[in-house]
Amino acid sequence: MSPEALLATWAELGEAAPSPSGAQRIRLDVDAAADIFACIFWPSRRQGLLIEGAGEHRPGGDRIPTCRGVRVVHEVSAEPRTLIRVMLEDEGLLDIFAVMSADLVGIVAPRTNTALALRRAIDRLCMWQGLFERVPAEGLSEERQRGMLGELLVMERLLVPILGSLAAAECWTGPDPAHQDFIRSGLAIEVKTSLAKRHARLRIANEKQLDERSHENLLLAYLNLDKSMAHGDSLPMVVQRVRALAASDPAASRILDDRLLAGGYLDVHAPIYNRNRWRAGDTRYFRVEGEFPRLTDANLPAGVGDIGYSIIADDLGSYGVEDDEVVALVEAVGG
Incomplete structure (x- = not known):
């Protein structure tokens, strides 16, 4: 079910007279192991979902996620029957x-038993809890749009052609709390973008981001971006291209969409993001090793941590890696 279909269903339900039961509802999937309803809850006339099923099913640790602007209620009736509102x-x-509700329906409906369906609903709500806290109603900031665009361009230009869409999506860790944006079998790639013409400063988030000791090879990928409404790419344009590359593989498409969601990308914000377009030059790669300018746990004074700093892209020339060597490194981890 699409977000647009849910909005239409809620609008239809909202036109009915208030229900004495406290909610107007319509079943969304008759074949699902758990019952899923779109609802208008009275007297507030608020939109929502009701997910319920036979038996007593409680989330681990009795954790009930709470999202900004969303109320979640977990109940077990006397029958017993479990309800999640x-x-x-x-x-x-x-x-x-x-968007969240459509995602929940898509997660719950395919499950083969009630307990699994309800547990997956709670797990997914926990993920959305973090997302609601990170992403404002107007979407990602321009800086975060540029960052995700850079990561997807590296995926499109380098990783998908060599690894295929499934492996490329699997190794994209940028939306997760990993320290590098792509990690696979000993190879890590951290992606940075800049709008500066000269002396571009690349912001490093912490002392672990350029610490190569956990990897056989760590590459820093740098893309210089120019604002260009006439010839540039917006984030939704690049998302659409990468989705098209994964379209023939359902598993790759699912993982890619999950990664986009975890990174805070929602299609509902596409009209806002399309106002920003950038033209990306060639990607430059640098090997992080030896005397590469960086701060890590290994060279920080005792008691210092949680730092952020910048490095100058123009000063990294001696660590540059030719394209054919980058391709060879990715091919080596493709098996």
């Missing part, structure tokens, strides 16, 4: 809530 409380988040 997910209700919108901030109307300003309706578009994002529709």
